Amino acid sequence: GDSVTQMEGPVTLSEEAFLTINCTYTATGYPSLFWYVQYPGEGLQLLLKATKADDKGSNKGFEATYRKETTSFHLEKGSVQVSDSAVYFCALRENSGAGSYQLTFGKGTKLSVIP
Amino acid sequence: NAGVTQTPKFQVLKTGQSMTLQCAQDMNHEYMSWYRQDPGMGLRLIHYSVGAGITDQGEVPNGYNVSRSTTEDFPLRLLSAAPSQTSVYFCASSHDTGLSGELFFGEGSRLTVL
Numbered sequence: 001g002d003s004v005t006q007m008e009g010p011v012t013l014s015e016e017a018f019l020t021i022n023c024t025y026t027a028t029g030y031p032s033l034f035w036y037v038q039y040p041g042e043g044l045q046l047l048l049k050a051t052k053a054d055d056k057g058s059n060k061g062f063e064a065t066y067r068k069e070t071t072s073f074h075l076e077k078g079s080v081q082v083s084d085s086a087v088y089f090c091a092l093r094e095n096s097g098a099g100s101y102q103l104t105f106g107k108g109t110k111l112s113v114i115p
Numbered sequence: 116n117a118g119v120t121q122t123p124k125f126q127v128l129k130t131g132q133s134m135t136l137q138c139a140q141d142m143n144h145e146y147m148s149w150y151r152q153d154p155g156m157g158l159r160l161i162h163y164s165v166g167a168g169i170t171d172q173g174e175v176p177n178g179y180n181v182s183r184s185t186t187e188d189f190p191l192r193l194l195s196a197a198p199s200q201t202s203v204y205f206c207a208s209s210h211d212t213g214l215s216g217e218l219f220f221g222e223g224s225r226l227t228v229l
Contacts, residue, residue, distance in 0.1 A: 004157075036218075043119070043205055043220030044158075089157065101165060102148070102173055103218060107157040 002027045004090050006106035013080055013113050021075040021109045023064075023090035031092040033057075033066055033073040034103065038087045047075075047088070051095075080113045087111070117141050121206050121221035128196045128228045136191040136224050138206030144219070146209040147189040148173070149181065151202040152223070158205065164189055196228045 007022040025031065032051045036044040048057030053068035062077045073090060090106040122137045140147065148163035160173030164183040178200060180192040189208075193200060206221045 041222075043207075043222050044218075045220070046217040101146075101163055101171070102160045103158075105150075105157040105159075107155055 002031070002092060002094065002104045004092055004104055004106035006088075006090050006109050009087075009108070010110040010112060013111070015082055015113055015115050016079045017113075019075070019077040019080045019084075019111070021088055021090075021111070023073045023075065023106060025071050025073065025090075025092050027071075027092055027094060029094050030068075031094050033064070034091040034093070035062070035064055035073070035075050036089045036091060036105075038089065038108070040086070044089060080111070082113045082115055085111055085113045119206055119208055119219050119221035121204075121224050123224060124222065125225050126227070128193075128226065130197060130228060132196050133192070133194050134196065134226075135193075136204055136206075136226070138189045138191065138221060139187050140189075140206075140208040140219070141187065142208065142210065142219065143186060144208035144210050145186065146211065147183065148207050148218075149179070149189070149191045150205045150207065151175065152205060153202050161191065161204075193226075196226075198228045200226065201228045202226060 003026045005024050034049045035047040037047045038044045048059045050057040050066035056065045064075045087108045087110045089108045091103045119140045145166045149161040150158040152158050159175045162181040164170045204224045207218045209218045
């Protein structure tokens with residue numbers, strides 16, 4: 001079945017540091033890929049997405065590129081802020097069949113940014 | 116603009132008790148779903164619905180029932196709670212049943228089963 005593997009956390013960075021959170025996936029077809037963010041005490045929010053190979057999703061300074069050859073969708077930000085402290089989830093959705101009705105999530109990576 | 120509203124936010128049950136987690140959305144979304152979030156496990160899909168009168172099982176449906184009598188509401192029922200159902204539950208909805216767009220989440224319901 002489908003699966004998403006994220007780098008283990010927690011990740012602690014100083015403000016203005018460069019962020020990379022690795023995400024790789026296994027899927028039977030050609031999925032759409034997503035990053036969701038969960039701030040403390042809240043539900044998840046969509047951060048960015050990419051629907052086909054070589055697409056780059058971007059939002060709020062975060063970027064991720066859909067790499068079909070390496071089955072990866074790594075999240076990057078050039079300069080993190082304290083307000084970026086949250087849990088980040090990589091997810092995929094199959095583009096056809098029964099799997100298109102659900103998202104498969106990774107386990108999440110907790111990011112803490114210190115001043 | 117309420118979005119997805121879940122109640123209650125916190126609940127403590129004893130083993131064997133029953134309860135219903137409520138979920139309502141005011142965005143006229145066809146797709147609704149329930150996830151549970153456990154430490155180190157990420158989110159796992161329990162049940163979902165692609166429209167009123169239509170429900171289907173997700174990855175971890177055992178011990179849970181759902182119904183979808185209206186577009187707005189999608190309650191999750193625990194008929195006989197077990198400690199293994201201690202978790203944080205999230206309801207989510209989407210305009211697009213194919214999930215090509217955004218999934219909107221509620222704030223979560225934290226359930227403890229003693």
